[in-house]
Amino acid sequence: MDPYPKPLKDLIAQLKRLPGVGEKTATRLALFILADRENFAGDLAQALTSVKDAIRLCSVCYNLADMPTCSICQDINRDRSVICVVEEPSDVLALESAHAYKGLYHVLHGLISPMNGIGPQDIRLPELMERLSKLQDGEVIVATNPSVEGEGTFHLIARLIEEKHYPVRVSRIASGIPMGGEVKYMDQVTLASALRYRRNVKDR
């Protein structure tokens, strides 16, 4: 005997699709949504519909946008000779929040992963090569995660650029001990990387 009516059960089922949300949390959220008197259900439904209808991918960099190009590509103050390659739109947000980069981006929407059958054609890599073919004397910063897939994608990009003799420098975002981190708590791979890519004090 289930005391909840079907529309509520449907909402709980939908909320359970969210990452990290199980039966209990979904039920709690659904009851909260129902109990809220300020038309939360209506507002949230409206926001979801708007996102679905209005959000598209920037035709240049494939970042999220509500116009044909995203706000970063439209910004005339950004350096068009540098392209930072990232896996996902949330990487763009993280990098922007650091206020340390003034170039453009390219969002791959995935990383190459032969184990999972994801090849260069399955992500926005052909589109990146197309952009790079038009770049004169620029730089591409590969800022994919320092994981197996992120490193693999970086190496493929570097190799393709070399093969095609594009006049662009390729660089890789630094990996090492995070600021505020402690050497004694770091894992072996990070320590090995931090040692290998140690910087000569003259570079400062």
Add this chain to the structure above:
Amino acid sequence: MDPYPKPLKDLIAQLKRLPGVGEKTATRLALFILADRENFAGDLAQALTSVKDAIRLCSVCYNLADMPTCSICQDINRDRSVICVVEEPSDVLALESAHAYKGLYHVLHGLISPMNGIGPQDIRLPELMERLSKLQDGEVIVATNPSVEGEGTFHLIARLIEEKHYPVRVSRIASGIPMGGEVKYMDQVTLASALRYRRNVKDR
């Protein structure tokens, strides 16, 4: 410079209204919703709209329902002479999941709280008294939380029934050490209550 377009920011703002969801979680959920290819945004918006349009309160017990009366009140196999009084619809779910109760419910949608200006007229207490006035030789089990407000609401219900000389027994859900709990870890109030309401072994 915010790299997220407005519809996405609106969705993040709405998701932040959920309990326990802050800026980071809301952003993660919004990007998950966007990235999902199986029309999750549309399905969730649809579920929210359905809930908003279809869910009402049962005209008898004020539990959640998608018909004029809820599925429990409609069930002809339930004992109509017992009414279990609870604070919220989720209490009904919890009690139902115990499979130990076959009577009806009454959902107050709140507890009396003079500190917060919530009086008997602000919850479904007049409706409860109206129901009880028609009950012949029944029982009302007050299953509000064993908190200050829950106890206060219980005492008021008991007093009102006594004043009106309704022919119904009033009982209070037991409070004590939860099954599987340990005496040594219990708080003083729970231990005091468990001692005070100890049961004579003959009652078993």
